[in-house]
Amino acid sequence: MNTDIRILSPCGMLGYGFPEQSFMNGLAFELHGIVVDAGSTDGGPHKLGAGVSIVSKRAVKKDLDIMITQGLPRKIPIIIGSAGGSGARTHVNWTLDIIDEILDERGLQAKVSVIWADFTQEEIHLASEEGRIKGLSPNIPPLTRERIDSTNSIVAQMGHEPIVEALKQGGDIIVCGRAYDPSPFAAIGIYHGKDPGLSYHLGKILECGALCAEPGTTKDSILGTISDDSFTVQSLNPNRTCSPTSVAAHTFYEKEHPYILHGPGFTLDLENCRFEEVEKGVVRVTGSRFLPAEKYFIKLEGARRVAYRTFVVAGIRDPILIGKLEEVEEYVRNQAREYYREIPESDYRIQFYNYGKNGVLGSKEPESFDGHEIGVMFEVVAKTQELANSICATVRSTFLHYGYQGRKSTAGNLAFPFAPSDIEFGPVYEFSVYHLMEMKNNAFRIEHR
Amino acid sequence: MTQLGDLAKVLRSKNSGPFEITLDVLFDSKEQYDRVKQSGIISKRTICELYQIREEQIHHLVFFDQALGFKITMSRDISSGSVGDRDVYGAQQHAPLMKLSIEHGEEG
Numbered sequence: 219m220n221t222d223i224r225i226l227s228p229c230g231m232l233g234y235g236f237p238e239q240s241f242m243n244g245l246a247f248e249l250h251g252i253v254v255d256a257g258s259t260d261g262g263p264h265k266l267g268a269g270v271s272i273v274s275k276r277a278v279k280k281d282l283d284i285m286i287t288q289g290l291p292r293k294i295p296i297i298i299g300s301a302g303g304s305g306a307r308t309h310v311n312w313t314l315d316i317i318d319e320i321l322d323e324r325g326l327q328a329k330v331s332v333i334w335a336d337f338t339q340e341e342i343h344l345a346s347e348e349g350r351i352k353g354l355s356p357n358i359p360p361l362t363r364e365r366i367d368s369t370n371s372i373v374a375q376m377g378h379e380p381i382v383e384a385l386k387q388g389g390d391i392i393v394c395g396r397a398y399d400p401s402p403f404a405a406i407g408i409y410h411g412k413d414p415g416l417s418y419h420l421g422k423i424l425e426c427g428a429l430c431a432e433p434g435t436t437k438d439s440i441l442g443t444i445s446d447d448s449f450t451v452q453s454l455n456p457n458r459t460c461s462p463t464s465v466a467a468h469t470f471y472e473k474e475h476p477y478i479l480h481g482p483g484f485t486l487d488l489e490n491c492r493f494e495e496v497e498k499g500v501v502r503v504t505g506s507r508f509l510p511a512e513k514y515f516i517k518l519e520g521a522r523r524v525a526y527r528t529f530v531v532a533g534i535r536d537p538i539l540i541g542k543l544e545e546v547e548e549y550v551r552n553q554a555r556e557y558y559r560e561i562p563e564s565d566y567r568i569q570f571y572n573y574g575k576n577g578v579l580g581s582k583e584p585e586s587f588d589g590h591e592i593g594v595m596f597e598v599v600a601k602t603q604e605l606a607n608s609i610c611a612t613v614r615s616t617f618l619h620y621g622y623q624g625r626k627s628t629a630g631n632l633a634f635p636f637a638p639s640d641i642e643f644g645p646v647y648e649f650s651v652y653h654l655m656e657m658k659n660n661a662f663r664i665e666h667r
Numbered sequence: 668m669t670q671l672g673d674l675a676k677v678l679r680s681k682n683s684g685p686f687e688i689t690l691d692v693l694f695d696s697k698e699q700y701d702r703v704k705q706s707g708i709i710s711k712r713t714i715c716e717l718y719q720i721r722e723e724q725i726h727h728l729v730f731f732d733q734a735l736g737f738k739i740t741m742s743r744d745i746s747s748g749s750v751g752d753r754d755v756y757g758a759q760q761h762a763p764l765m766k767l768s769i770e771h772g773e774e775g
Contacts, residue, residue, distance in 0.1 A: 262748020466734040476731035
């Protein structure tokens, strides 16, 4: 039986917002799921390490309010992937609190299912001892005991399986911890018996909202429809449209390879896909191939605190100083080191970023510089916040007053935009775990509330 | 002198995970795409020179005809958001590629 399965993706990131009219246009179709991705590692390790979100509670509530008040009475399952940004326990709880607030304020009731994606250090140690941990590329340090012990927050990207299970168990709102971005979308198709290759490929497109349309954006809604041998994508905003090229090109986005995608327990091969326009703005895709892996690996993500930072932003306009900036910075660095000679140099780092000259590319900047102004940002990262603050203050005062050779502006070298000039940043994190782990049993626990 | 940035419709960089940067170059016509592809200039060697990296740091360099584009994925020297990283999203690493000069193909 060929029943079409329709999935509405309101936007590419929960809390990014979407035009309500686009969403309402989607409700005109018979929908089988409203699914939104809330996660990403793009913003760096801080969210996972510190247990915070990158979008505001206010914005998440605004988006979820529309999804819940419209979806729940129509009995359309609502799924949130990688809740709270990183999908760890604190992020999931933060999202659940917002959902509870909405249900309470709107006088609605729902079966809320939660799928946890957290892993304990003991579980990772065990996997490591059993040889179930695998590196991803040579530039990622091996997962040593020390590395596991110093990483408090470890999650793994779930596949569609636990989400399909939660759907079977009748969850109205399914809140996923960390998930492979397309998984929550793929779960809808697979739950309804559709081909996993088509379901995942569609998921890969839908998780970014209307980014596959032209003009593309993550802040608008998109509709996906899966049949037995193909799926279609179409924009829900008349000001955007999908074309075969725009949909084909989307598979490039944020992936290491244009047509081979590795997910939990499978590889998706899109090399021989066909993209065609079946009616104005409706693009049909065929040929997405799902290749189950011999061993089921999930991707682990973990972040740990490595240091504390203090930084200063200042402008430099003096042409003589601009002409010898690196030399002056080197002097300032050495002066600060000399002043704090009782502190081991391995306890802190002093770094300068010369914006306008090579702030983005650093030593790899190919262009020569002939500007008249430079924005300089310098930071001290150290073992403790107190140490970072102290050394940064010394770097700042030395830089401000240093009488370099040939100086005419003897009153000061830096134009600070703010007072105070030194900004205490707080802890700095790093991705300390980014490895594959072979999964033995389903490791993602489902809980109903 | 024609530069890659003039021929491409999309020329961007972004993280593909915290330890890689991926460069996407997409075209809006088959002619432009073919011209660049057939020029032979898009090679691991060119990318290594442009980004001052070693060949083993390039994980993928793939043309995808259906999408009229190619992708280059390379390892990061410093992972996203770690101390010393200058571009957390990896979103501004494409600029050197824009100025790459593409020789005129046989069709001129």
